[in-house]
Amino acid sequence: MTAHGPPHFDVSRVAMLASLSLDEAEAARFQSELPTIVAHFAQLDELDTRDVPATAQVQLDRLPVRADQVTPCLSHEDALAAAPSVEGGGFAVPTFVE
Numbered sequence: 001m002t003a004h005g006p007p008h009f010d011v012s013r014v015a016m017l018a019s020l021s022l023d024e025a026e027a028a029r030f031q032s033e034l035p036t037i038v039a040h041f042a043q044l045d046e047l048d049t050r051d052v053p054a055t056a057q058v059q060l061d062r063l064p065v066r067a068d069q070v071t072p073c074l075s076h077e078d079a080l081a082a083a084p085s086v087e088g089g090g091f092a093v094p095t096f097v098e
Contacts, residue, residue, distance in 0.1 A: 009034040 011031045015022045022030065076089075085092035 009038065 009031070011022070011027050011034060014034070015027070015030075080086050080089075080091070083091050
């Protein structure tokens with residue numbers, strides 16, 4: 001919150017930045033909910049967390065590691081037999097890049 005009142009949130013801009021498509025009803029609903037959500041995070045930001053250990057980062061050096069082992073898998077023919085569409089000896093997928 002600013003000294004001049006609550007900030008204005010442009011839901012369409014936030015949706016565009018997040019690559020989301022919202023219809024008018026969704027945009028209106030989120031436009032009214034977003035200030036409440038941001039206010040909640042502002043309230044959380046006021047908490048003293050200096051003595052709370054960080055837990056958001058994954059410590060890869062502490063994860064159990066197992067040796068890679070070759071195991072039986074589907075044959076090429078069996079994998080393609082379950083495909084809805086096959087072309088040129090592989091899975092046929094719709095074009096998504098022109």
